[in-house]
Amino acid sequence: MTRAKICGITRETDLDAVVAAGADAVGLTAAVTVDTPRETSITRATDLAAAVPPFVTSVLVTMPDSVDRAVELVDRVEPDAVQLHGNLRPDAIAAVRERAPVKVIAAVDATDSAVDAYADAADALLVDSVDEQGGGGTGETHDWERTADLVADLQTPVILAGGLTPDNVAEAVETVRPFAVDVASGVEAEGGVKDHDAVRQFVERAESAVVSA
Template sequence: MTKVKICGLTRQQDAELALEFGADAVGFIHEPKSPRFVGEGEYKWIERLAPFAPKIAVFGRVDRPVPQGVFDLVQGVEWEIFPVPYPKRIHVLRLRNGQKADDLINQTVNASALMLDAYKEEAYGGTGHQVDWNLAAEIVQRAERRVILAGGLTPENVAEAIRRVRPYAVDVASGVESAPGVKDAAKLRDFIQAAKQA
């Protein structure tokens, strides 16, 4: 069964609802320019979330230490430092038009998993742009690490994406929102259900 990560959470009630609906992991954005940014003021309620679902600190550029005792994994696009207390890292590959699997599968930073997202110059992620599923499927087949598919996924297309790409997990932020950082309960439920049943 495909795992589901709900990302860009900014409210406790949304995070709890995602977990109640069956999300396997939850992600929290640490990029101050993002509309989904969470700061230290949110750490107390994040730390209190259900203990068996990994909490992921999400960066564009990992250039500062991650608070210990709150997060279980670190996700990043660019790595300037390696957060030693967190041996599990998710390395994001932002796919551009015309790239080939050979160009991408070895671009890892001692990662436990790879995440495939769409490249957009203006943002590290959360843009709602879809990746090339054919390229993503080839990377899944050839990569030595587990692959997470992100980029433009919605309750309507996630099942088809899973059938075509066969990722270990899927990741969604904007595709289940009513506004940036505010999750829509019905979309959350439908996304998780569709992904789990695909």
């Protein structure tokens, strides 16, 4: 069964709705260098991470400029995992993985030539449609067939992101066969505010999608 992560949680009411919908993970965006309505303060992210119940994974989504900064943020927020966007190269990702007491997810562009190196460095890859600043959350899909090839070739778990919605997530799962899917803007009523019905539909359709052997 494909797992579902709902990213960009900014409010307790949305966190409660995401958990009630059966999502496997929640993304908390803090300390990023792009302008997004989904960013919270580090203090807010810490409070939300502490409110995530057992058996749901809290993920700090951030864009640190160094290994030291990444480790510092993990120590402050205390998530279950950290998702790294931006310009850290594979050797830096590997260093974060060695030093931080959490699982490390490396966010990569679907066309990045260094995907294999990132896969070796991280615990999981999040394959997204990335903007010029290295941020995700663009709301744009990418070549799912290319990502399907990555899933087939890599041992590292692949999380599919980029332009997913309740309407297309089942097709995405059936095409790519990822470990998990990730959504932010595709389940929002407005920037940073989740549509609880859309969240429920997304999780249901992601987890019930039929993946052929």
